Amino acid sequence: MALLRVQLSVLSLGASVLLATQNIDTRAEAQAAASNVRRTTAGSPITGEGLPNPAPIVTRNWGQLPAGRKWGTTAGIDIDPTDGNVWAYERCGAGTAGGGPVDCDNTPLDPIFKFDRKTGAVLANFGKGVMVTPHGIAVDKQGNVWIADFSGDKAGTKGHQVHKFSPKGEKLQSLGIAGKPGNADGQFNQPNDVVVGPDGSIYVADGHDAQGMTTANAVAEGVKRGATSRISKFSPDGKFIKSWGGIGVRHGEFRTPHSLV
Known part of the structure; x- marks a missing residue:
């Protein structure tokens, strides 16, 4: 019997990426596992705002620096x-x-x-x-x-x-x-x-x-x-x-x- 692998993930902006993996041996078990998945929205846990996962929108050059300034390097x-x-x-x-x-x-x-x-x-x-x-x-x-x-x-x-x-x-x-x-x-x-x-x-x-x-x-x-x-x-x-x-x-x-x- 073929082994099916179902991977369930939840992504939250500003929090951790949670990843759970489960080995499932039968299609019935796969359907049962899928029925237990709670659909959610990824986004800020503080404000409740968010986007569907995967997020379809990317905003480039976000953040308005004061006039004359350009972004230097950053890691934070x-x-x-x-x-x-x-x-x-x-x-x-x-x-x-x-x-x-x-x-x-x-x-x-x-x-x-x-x-x-x-x-x-x-x-x-x-x-x-x-x-x-x-x-x-x-x-x-x-x-x-x-x-x-x-x-x-x-x-x-x-x-x-x-x-x-x-x-x-x-x-x-x-x-x-x-x-x-x-x-x-x-x-x-x-x-x-x-x-x-x-x-x-x-x-x-x-x-x-x-x-x-x-x-x-x-x-x-x-x-x-x-x-x-x-x-x-x-x-x-x-x-x-x-x-x-x-x-x-x-x-x-x-x-x-x-x-x-």
């Missing part, structure tokens, strides 16, 4: 849990990570944006003078915006930190040592992403360049100079609690912990 976007609007950053027109002719260290531009979820209009824009290369973004349940700044400036005075901003752009908190990369407790070396747990605990994915370390000697040299590849946990008030992981490919190790959810 999040949905505000308080109103469903969209937070993102762009690297102040820079085309390369922290080393381009224009980056957020040597311009007066604000890298952090809040966009209206329907129109793409800018609702907030702030963050100038604080970061070198923003890399990860998260919005906590109070609507505060967290940014990981993964590279440092030449003067050693900015970067390798995680910053917390109020919804209006006031800097409320910073983790790590400004411009000082390292692997000591509470210190960062190229932090990639940040997420805030339901209890307010702060988690940071730390370490970006281990993906280029392909030999044991390269890993040893990287660790010696302070390279990291780990997850660090902090209390809601910013006190270091613990870290886990390290550079490698064995169980419990990371090459580059690039994103957190």
Whole structure:
């Protein structure tokens, strides 16, 4: 008898992709499984708005930057849990990570944006003078915006930190040592992403360049100079609690912990 495989999936914007796979031996079982599928709409779990799955509409060049500005590179976007609007950053027109002719260290531009979820209009824009290369973004349940700044400036005075901003752009908190990369407790070396747990605990994915370390000697040299590849946990008030992981490919190790959810 032929084996039929039925794959059921639900996609939700701003949440996880859920995928369930089930082996079914008979057509009757396949029909029974199909009858148990609940049709739903993919979209925002915050506002209830959405599109059928698969979504038939793609909006290109969404998000209206201020006059004269162009999108630089970005690797971060999040949905505000308080109103469903969209937070993102762009690297102040820079085309390369922290080393381009224009980056957020040597311009007066604000890298952090809040966009209206329907129109793409800018609702907030702030963050100038604080970061070198923003890399990860998260919005906590109070609507505060967290940014990981993964590279440092030449003067050693900015970067390798995680910053917390109020919804209006006031800097409320910073983790790590400004411009000082390292692997000591509470210190960062190229932090990639940040997420805030339901209890307010702060988690940071730390370490970006281990993906280029392909030999044991390269890993040893990287660790010696302070390279990291780990997850660090902090209390809601910013006190270091613990870290886990390290550079490698064995169980419990990371090459580059690039994103957190």
